[in-house]
Amino acid sequence: MLIRRAQLKRLLRAELDARGWLEIDAPALIASGDFEPNIALFRAHLANGTPAGALHSSPELMIKRLLCAYPDLPGTYYLGPVFRAGEAGARHNPEFTMLEWYETGADLQAAIATALALIESARRQARLPVVPVRHRGYGTLFREQLDLDPYHADTSVLDRAASDHGIDMAATQGMSRDDWLDLLMSTVIEPTFPTDTLTVVTGYPASQAAMARLAETRFEGHNVRVAERFEVYGGRLEMANGYHELTDAAEQSRRLGGQSLATADATQRHFLDALGHGLPDCSGVALGVDRLLMWLSGESDIDAVLPFSARRV
Amino acid sequence: MATHSTNEFRSGLKVMLDGDPATIIENEFVKPGKGQAFSRVKLKNLKTGKTIERTFKSGDSLEAADVHELEMQYLFSDGEEWHFMDPETFEQVVATQEAVGDSAQWLKEQDMCHITLFNGNPIQVLPPNHVELKVVETDPGLRGDTATGGTKPAKLETGAVVKVPLFIEEGEVLRCDTRTGEYLSRVKT
Numbered sequence: 001m002l003i004r005r006a007q008l009k010r011l012l013r014a015e016l017d018a019r020g021w022l023e024i025d026a027p028a029l030i031a032s033g034d035f036e037p038n039i040a041l042f043r044a045h046l047a048n049g050t051p052a053g054a055l056h057s058s059p060e061l062m063i064k065r066l067l068c069a070y071p072d073l074p075g076t077y078y079l080g081p082v083f084r085a086g087e088a089g090a091r092h093n094p095e096f097t098m099l100e101w102y103e104t105g106a107d108l109q110a111a112i113a114t115a116l117a118l119i120e121s122a123r124r125q126a127r128l129p130v131v132p133v134r135h136r137g138y139g140t141l142f143r144e145q146l147d148l149d150p151y152h153a154d155t156s157v158l159d160r161a162a163s164d165h166g167i168d169m170a171a172t173q174g175m176s177r178d179d180w181l182d183l184l185m186s187t188v189i190e191p192t193f194p195t196d197t198l199t200v201v202t203g204y205p206a207s208q209a210a211m212a213r214l215a216e217t218r219f220e221g222h223n224v225r226v227a228e229r230f231e232v233y234g235g236r237l238e239m240a241n242g243y244h245e246l247t248d249a250a251e252q253s254r255r256l257g258g259q260s261l262a263t264a265d266a267t268q269r270h271f272l273d274a275l276g277h278g279l280p281d282c283s284g285v286a287l288g289v290d291r292l293l294m295w296l297s298g299e300s301d302i303d304a305v306l307p308f309s310a311r312r313v
Numbered sequence: 314m315a316t317h318s319t320n321e322f323r324s325g326l327k328v329m330l331d332g333d334p335a336t337i338i339e340n341e342f343v344k345p346g347k348g349q350a351f352s353r354v355k356l357k358n359l360k361t362g363k364t365i366e367r368t369f370k371s372g373d374s375l376e377a378a379d380v381h382e383l384e385m386q387y388l389f390s391d392g393e394e395w396h397f398m399d400p401e402t403f404e405q406v407v408a409t410q411e412a413v414g415d416s417a418q419w420l421k422e423q424d425m426c427h428i429t430l431f432n433g434n435p436i437q438v439l440p441p442n443h444v445e446l447k448v449v450e451t452d453p454g455l456r457g458d459t460a461t462g463g464t465k466p467a468k469l470e471t472g473a474v475v476k477v478p479l480f481i482e483e484g485e486v487l488r489c490d491t492r493t494g495e496y497l498s499r500v501k502t
Contacts, residue, residue, distance in 0.1 A: 038349050086320050086371065087350065089342025170369045179370065182348030187368070210347060231346075241346050286346075 001297070001305060004126070008293055011125050012099050013079060015118055021075030021101065024066060026059030028081060031266035036210060038182075040085040042094075055083035058286060059100055060211070061271040064245070064279055067102055071280040077101035079289070090301045091237065094310050097289040104282045108228045108244040111283035112200055115232050115240050119198065119292065126296045131196050137203040138226070139219040142181075145189050150181055151205055151224040158184065178207050195235040204229045211252070211284075212243035232287075234295035242285035249275035315377040319352040319369050327359075327380040330367070334359045334378035334431045344371070359429060360436050378431065385428045387420050395420065395438065397428055408435035416440050418473035419491045440491045445500050446470050447486050451477065467496075 013023065029044060032054045041054040056062075059078040067073060082098045103114060116133060123130065142150040146161045153161075158180035159172055165188045169175070175183075193199045206214050209227030217226050228244035246252055252275055256268075293305040303309040317328055322340040329335070335356040344350035350371035357364055359380065369375075385397040385406065395408040395417070406428070412435045413420070419440035420426065429437040451467035464476040467487070475489055475496045486500040 036347065038344075038347060087342070087344060088320075089340075092342055092344065166366070168365075168367050170367050170375075171373055175370065179349040182345050183351055183368070185348070186343040186345055186351070187353065208347065238346055288346075 001293075002307060004297065005293060005305065005307075007125060008122055008289065008296070009079060009097075011121060012118060012289070015121055016075065016077050016101060019075055021077055021103075022073055024059070024063055024076050024078050026056065026062040026078045026080075028056055028083070029053050030056050030062070032268075040087075042083050042085045057082055057084050058098065060284065060286075061267060063100070063102055063284075065271060065274040067104070067282060068274040068277050068279050071104070071278065073104060075101060075103045088310060090303075091291070091294075093290065093302050093306060096302075098286055099289050100284065100286040102245070102282050102284045104280050106244075106283040108202070108230060108242070108283060111242045111244065111285050112202075112230050112232075115230075115242060115285050115287065116198065116200070118287070119232065119234070119239070122292060122296060128296065131198055133198045133200060134194070135200045135202070137217075137219070138201055138205065139203055139224070141189050141201065142184070143220075145192055146184060149220060151219060151222075151226075153177075155180055162188075178205070181205070181208070190233065190236050190238070193233050193236045197235065199233040200230055201233070202226075202230045204231075209246075210243070210255075211246050213246050234292065237291050237295050238288075239291045239295065240285055240287040242283060244283050245279065245281075247275070247279040247281060316374040317377055318374040319371050322352055322354060322369075327378040328356070328375040329378045330356055330358070330365065330375065333361070334380050334436065335365065336380075338364070359431065379433075381430045383428055383430070384425050387422060387424050387426050389422055390417070390420070397426060397435065397438075400425075406430065406433070406435050408438050412436050413438045416491075417471075418469075419444055419446075419471055419489075421446060421471050442490060442492055443488060443497070444471075444491055445486055445488050446473070448477070448481060448483050451481060451483055453482070 030053055039057045041057055043054050044052040046052050063076055063078060077099060079099045081095050083095050085094060087094055103111060139150055142148055148157055148161055155177055162183060167187055203217055204227045206225035206227055209229060213228040214225055215228050216223050230242050231238055232240040249272060253272060290302055290305050294302060299305055303311060317326060322337055324337055324339060326337045327334060335358050337354060337356050339355040341353040343353060352369045352371060354367050354369060355364060356367065386400050388396040388398055395413050396405060397408065398405045416438045421444060424441055424444060427439040428435050446469040448467045449470050452465050463479045465479055466474050467477040467481055468474050475494060477496045488497040488500050490497055
């Protein structure tokens with residue numbers, strides 16, 4: 001497994017280097033924050049207790065700042081550790097290896113093509129056969145598996161759908177619409193994905209956009225606002241997430257909401273400043289290297305693909 | 314009251330669920346990369362033994378259950394209550410029919426039992442895995458017939474009925490497995 005891991009990292013670097021892209025060493029220790037409401041950071045402190053920043057959960061802000069400064073770079077990537085507090089389980093380790101790349105001028109379809117090409121190369125290297133690729137809309141998945149419209153269903157409908165599928169929530173107060181959708185996605189829909197298949201999901205609701213652009217699409221005769229976002233699943237394992245990146249600084253500030261902007265920390269302010277100078281049109285994709293390795297080697301526990309998982313450090 | 318948050322959930326943790334003490338059997342962490350995290354938890358109700366599945370939003374918590382497990386010596390019963398003693402502290406507890414359940418048929422005075430205490434009261438009593446008990450009632454033995462593998466019921470001094478080979482006679486002491494309810498061997502006395 002150590003050899004396979006090293007080979008996979010070498011392959012990913014070689015593929016991206018061959019495109020003339022630049023590997024970037026984003027700092028793991030940042031002043032603080034990012035813009036993901038559902039990702040908790042590890043906070044750093046000096047020995048005397050003084051706050052000293054946080055460990056990054058993604059190199060996104062730093063790479064985007066570089067892209068603002070050097071808009072002619074065709075592509076950049078980071079391959080290294082990221083940290084997410086509290087994420088531990090069979091598919092999660094609080095420290096994991098991320099490949100995150102930004103491709104200038106690429107729209108969502110181009111970004112999906114790059115992600116699939118990288119995964120196919122990895123399968124070739126592992127001497128695994130080509131697998132079918134399935135494209136599914138978020139709305140279609142919810143209609144097929146739960147017979148509901150995820151863009152409009154209110155929390156009571158989602159609550160009932162969860163109960164109907166044997167999910168007994170300990171407490172439902174404080175569950176937002178997106179919380180319910182996340183719950184149904186990971187407990188009902190993902191388990192139906194065929195194993196030896198890549199599933200590409202697009203059409204995430206606009207409320208799940210974070211740093212992605214928004215677009216209009218048609219669903220069951222209505223126009224709906226969706227995020228220009230995709231996810232790639234290897235079998236039932238979520239492996240990559242990509243955005244056609246939001247370049248509008250004003251819109252990005254709005255999404256943060258007035259209050260969090262007022263309390264923005266240095267890392268966030270630098271990022272918003274840079275965005276104000278102009279981020280080139282680009283797509284960004286984050287691929288979990290450990291998850292990819294799990295899928296390639298048929299392992300169901302992330303512990304099996306890590307030299308030392310958090311359970312053993 | 315102490316509470317346990319989802320990030321402390323692990324198998325063996327004792328918590329209060331729907332007013333009853335429960336132990337966590339399994340905790341599965343699920344989370345879409347960008348989405349809300351949940352814990353899908355399998356628990357066992359320590360009073361009824363029933364398995365329950367429950368999903369928690371990450372950060373939710375459950376009250377800790379004051380549950381202890383210890384080895385205690387069985388003293389006696391009046392048929393309605395069963396008395397046990399901690400051999401180190403000499404502290405005594407009284408278990409009800411509900412807590413003792415089917416274990417009653419294996420309880421022999423002075424045997425060490427596995428007791429689960431909730432708020433100081435026994436909620437579960439488990440006999441030792443292996444017990445040695447005297448046969449008080451069985452059909453007359455067929456001497457010499459050891460090869461055919463036939464069995465007959467035998468009632469033991471504590472009330473349990475086990476299947477025994479035909480050669481076993483009243484008054485003999487048998488070694489039995491209380492988990493399976495099976496006869497293991499004769500004990501030479």
